[in-house]
Amino acid sequence: MTPEILSQAFNLVFDPYVLWVVAGSALFGLFVGAIPGLTATMATALLVPATFFMPPIPAIASMVTATAMAIFAGDIPSCLLRMPGTPASAAYTDEAYALTKKGQGELALGAGLVFSVIGGLFGTFILILCAPVLAEFALRFSSFEYFWLTLLGLSCAVFIASGDKLKGVISLLIGLLVATVGLDNPAGHPRFTFGLPELMGGAELIPIMVGMFAVSEVMRSSISVAAPLETAQKAIGNVFSGMWGLLKKYPLQTLRGSVLGTLVGALPGAGADIAAWMSYAMSKKLSKEPEKFGTGHIEGIVESGAANNSALAGAWIPAMVFGIPGDSITAIVIGVLYMKNLNPGPTLFVNNAASVYAVFLLFIVANLLMLPFGWAAIKSFKQVLRLPRKALLPCILVFCILGAFAINNSVVGIAMMLGFGILAWLMEENGIPVAPAILGMVLGTLLEEHFITSMIKSDGNPLAFFDRPISGTLAATMILLIVIPTLARLLRKRPA
Amino acid sequence: MTAIKRRHLAGLAAGFTLAAAGTAHAAWPERPITLIVPWGAGGGTDATARIIGSLLEKELKQPVNVVNRTGGSGVVGHQAIASAAPDGYTIGMATVEIGMMHWQGLTALKGSSYTPIALVNADPAGLQVRADSSYKSAKDLVDAIKANPGKLKSSGTGQGGIWHLAIAGMLRSLSVDPAASPWVPSNGAAPGLQDLVAGGIEIVPCSLPEARSLIDAGKVRSLAVMDAKPAALYPNVPTLKAATGSDWTLAAWRGIVAPKGLPKDVSDRLLAALEKLHKSAEFNDFMKQRGFGVTWMPPVEFAAFMEKSSNDLGAVMKAVGIVK
Amino acid sequence: MKIGDTILGALFAFLGAIVLWHVRTFPVIPGQKFGAALFPGVIAAGLLVCGILLSVRGLRQAGGGGRSIAFDDWARDPVVVVRFLSVPAGLLFYILTSDFLGFHIAASVTMLGWLLIFGVRLLPAVALAIGFPALMHLAFYKVLRVPLPWGLLEKVVFPS
Structure with missing residues (x-):
């Protein structure tokens, strides 16, 4: 990187028009992210027509900023209303909401914000320093490797389910079963659609998530509308206070979340949501106080909050180097790169170095801007909690309706939300945790796809799952981490 | 003086006729239009629909909202277009899958379930292998498939998807059993290409623009294009006919359709707007940048084309065993 | 339960x-x-x-x-049971009627029902039931271009 290129990049980014676009997209991203049902991917898609008429750098600036803001903003409603704004926040929604109920909402929101920024910056530096190397590595992942990775992700359910393990497994199985609905499976056969064309598209994750978290919570709250929402009593103070202490207390967790997030993000087909689930589970597994998880403990939010934002930058690694999307957001971005004559590929770094470094700079700017913008967003969003509960609940419900509708512009989404809301209410009433079911829905499709395609590729020989170097390593990790400890536990129990 | 006056009058008269025409037919469009896309945000169909949407918006002076109705391999979105009211306020982008789904019994919808407006794009299938593989030509590859049936796997879309039919049809046209290259279902071209580079499979018969970034990165080689003439994007890639002698061609196409029973005046107005934007520099620049092929067929030809496309695909699907 | x-x-x-x-x-x-x-x-x-x-x-x-x-204790109080059941019932009402009535009317009616059942006084309830969906219309329909159904209002907003 020569000084001229860097100064060129600076000139490209610190241009009044670009900065204006960045500010506008930041507001847009916050707004979209904070609305359940509208995802960071959707924010990007909605920006596409606007970018048609922009020069390359502002076009990319708008997408980088909007997505970073949206992933953070998803934490706000998840913390205050138990309504994950984007799927990337679902992993720690319960934890954050529990903190809010304990009157520590500012801690949860502050950690979400500050560690999002740290994770985002970390991912950006990895993107700058070793994009080509990491992209080569990510490209070696075939369905065998993905199968093991997905299985590792699924075993997270064992860790995140607190309490009754058997009920946790049942919840996971329900999630997996729901993921099999529809036509989009390797065999291309419509399963469990009951002849309804709407179900051929499968179970849409977002309406289900809104239903399982938010609607079930409203149903529970409706029993005692007179009692004020716990959060309303305690004002949210300074969201930044105590953050330095958290960073000093959990430096390893922050680093772990950022590294895992970047890596998972860099793998095509796994994005911010899976990164958040895996690092939340890892945080609990490796924590000194795992018993506090789920009761409003900040440690997991620190780690997975950093993970989901670093995944965002990680996804750009294969996208820029090989034009292979790291997640659904970069799938859209690649199209825009082509349109703006910044064709992704190794040559991009040679022919268009100034633009590449301008993109890196934009990542840094967007992440730093998250601090003031995020602070303002938290301040304004928490005003909703001032409403008395009896007026707030109907507003939340209308919000849910819109979120479930917007994902596919169809009332089927709202019906899904209602059905799964009732299911989740019943599940929680009977001590069956909801989180493993959602994890099952996130990973179920991937697991099946990678298993079946691997079996076809190996002509039905299961040994192929251990043949390739990375695949074998992942299999060994899986056996060491999950199978052996489980067996050891069983063996210890036997004599007793 | 008189000349000026006459011109003036002629202008006035023209203005009156236009106004009269406007009142005789309802002044479509007078509110926002929804453009349904049966595929997800980020794909080629979505991108094409979004550029058409934003240019149509300028042309018609009404917002055109692009709405993704995804799932069910396109069934959900195509159904949504067909079942909307034929008032011109819901139109959609139909894709090649409309001629495939009905054979599988997934839906009763076919090309004739719509009011066709215009075909705007077609991308022929390519034949891609890993750059470091030993197959230097399409003929090498076909010979290898023939010699080791079942060994060389292909991927790039779902079971029975468009690229699956591309290679199956190609093999069939060369008198090779389509099952000689087993199909590994994947969730689109990008995961298939990734698996190709990772060494999991050997062939990805997707379109050239989909494989473009990896071809440019030197990771993937295209051996042939299943079209009558070489693609503008890679003029050096030979046609399948030139490489193997097979007449087989197949393209994924996209066109604008409306629900059945759209009034003639609305469809004419829409067609005129589309034709204008289709000739515009913005549209052609965009399609060129993305490497998408630009085609144009007005309603009658488009309808006949959909019919033929459906029959061709049906024949291959029967041969592969997807239609029993 | x-x-x-x-x-x-x-x-x-x-x-x-x-x-x-x-x-x-x-x-x-x-x-x-x-x-x-x-x-x-x-x-x-x-x-x-x-x-x-x-x-x-x-x-x-x-x-x-x-x-x-x-059943829990609250299930013995009919007022609470009605409140609880109004959540799924209201959503069901919206699902069934929104296409015909349109987003604005269906959302306002549903919201008014919930507000009154939850014990908000009539005047503020009416104001909120009209105001909140209008605000949401602005955000979703205008800014985010979500095609919310107009329903009965279609003829009023787009007379032709």
């Missing part, structure tokens, strides 16, 4: 059994030995086993608590 583990387990086992029975009809992938039935089959078998385990565990529970279905 607390359902005992024995009954709960039996329900899950039953679900697993139905799915297992149903997936037998799924086709295999042409040229392969497995297909659409494999994955749901494995999950259903898992549900069957876990359901039976839960059922057995419920049976062993002291006092036969595993076999009961019990």
Whole structure:
């Protein structure tokens, strides 16, 4: 990187028009992210027509900023209303909401914000320093490797389910079963659609998530509308206070979340949501106080909050180097790169170095801007909690309706939300945790796809799952981490 | 003086006729239009629909909202277009899958379930292998498939998807059993290409623009294009006919359709707007940048084309065993 | 509503059994030995086993608590029950009517119902039930271009 290129990049980014676009997209991203049902991917898609008429750098600036803001903003409603704004926040929604109920909402929101920024910056530096190397590595992942990775992700359910393990497994199985609905499976056969064309598209994750978290919570709250929402009593103070202490207390967790997030993000087909689930589970597994998880403990939010934002930058690694999307957001971005004559590929770094470094700079700017913008967003969003509960609940419900509708512009989404809301209410009433079911829905499709395609590729020989170097390593990790400890536990129990 | 006056009058008269025409037919469009896309945000169909949407918006002076109705391999979105009211306020982008789904019994919808407006794009299938593989030509590859049936796997879309039919049809046209290259279902071209580079499979018969970034990165080689003439994007890639002698061609196409029973005046107005934007520099620049092929067929030809496309695909699907 | 583990387990086992029975009809992938039935089959078998385990565990529970279905105290207060049921009922009402009535009318009516049932006084309830959907219309329809249905209002907003 020569000084001229860097100064060129600076000139490209610190241009009044670009900065204006960045500010506008930041507001847009916050707004979209904070609305359940509208995802960071959707924010990007909605920006596409606007970018048609922009020069390359502002076009990319708008997408980088909007997505970073949206992933953070998803934490706000998840913390205050138990309504994950984007799927990337679902992993720690319960934890954050529990903190809010304990009157520590500012801690949860502050950690979400500050560690999002740290994770985002970390991912950006990895993107700058070793994009080509990491992209080569990510490209070696075939369905065998993905199968093991997905299985590792699924075993997270064992860790995140607190309490009754058997009920946790049942919840996971329900999630997996729901993921099999529809036509989009390797065999291309419509399963469990009951002849309804709407179900051929499968179970849409977002309406289900809104239903399982938010609607079930409203149903529970409706029993005692007179009692004020716990959060309303305690004002949210300074969201930044105590953050330095958290960073000093959990430096390893922050680093772990950022590294895992970047890596998972860099793998095509796994994005911010899976990164958040895996690092939340890892945080609990490796924590000194795992018993506090789920009761409003900040440690997991620190780690997975950093993970989901670093995944965002990680996804750009294969996208820029090989034009292979790291997640659904970069799938859209690649199209825009082509349109703006910044064709992704190794040559991009040679022919268009100034633009590449301008993109890196934009990542840094967007992440730093998250601090003031995020602070303002938290301040304004928490005003909703001032409403008395009896007026707030109907507003939340209308919000849910819109979120479930917007994902596919169809009332089927709202019906899904209602059905799964009732299911989740019943599940929680009977001590069956909801989180493993959602994890099952996130990973179920991937697991099946990678298993079946691997079996076809190996002509039905299961040994192929251990043949390739990375695949074998992942299999060994899986056996060491999950199978052996489980067996050891069983063996210890036997004599007793 | 008189000349000026006459011109003036002629202008006035023209203005009156236009106004009269406007009142005789309802002044479509007078509110926002929804453009349904049966595929997800980020794909080629979505991108094409979004550029058409934003240019149509300028042309018609009404917002055109692009709405993704995804799932069910396109069934959900195509159904949504067909079942909307034929008032011109819901139109959609139909894709090649409309001629495939009905054979599988997934839906009763076919090309004739719509009011066709215009075909705007077609991308022929390519034949891609890993750059470091030993197959230097399409003929090498076909010979290898023939010699080791079942060994060389292909991927790039779902079971029975468009690229699956591309290679199956190609093999069939060369008198090779389509099952000689087993199909590994994947969730689109990008995961298939990734698996190709990772060494999991050997062939990805997707379109050239989909494989473009990896071809440019030197990771993937295209051996042939299943079209009558070489693609503008890679003029050096030979046609399948030139490489193997097979007449087989197949393209994924996209066109604008409306629900059945759209009034003639609305469809004419829409067609005129589309034709204008289709000739515009913005549209052609965009399609060129993305490497998408630009085609144009007005309603009658488009309808006949959909019919033929459906029959061709049906024949291959029967041969592969997807239609029993 | 607390359902005992024995009954709960039996329900899950039953679900697993139905799915297992149903997936037998799924086709295999042409040229392969497995297909659409494999994955749901494995999950259903898992549900069957876990359901039976839960059922057995419920049976062993002291006092036969595993076999009961019990309602919480609030279920005895009809006012609370109405409040609780109004949440799914309101959503159902919106789902069934929004296409015909349009977003604005359906959302306002549903919201007014909820507000009144939850005990908000009439005047503020009416104001909120009209104001909030209008605000949402601005955000979703205007800014985010979500095509919210106009329903009955279509003829009023777009007279032709």
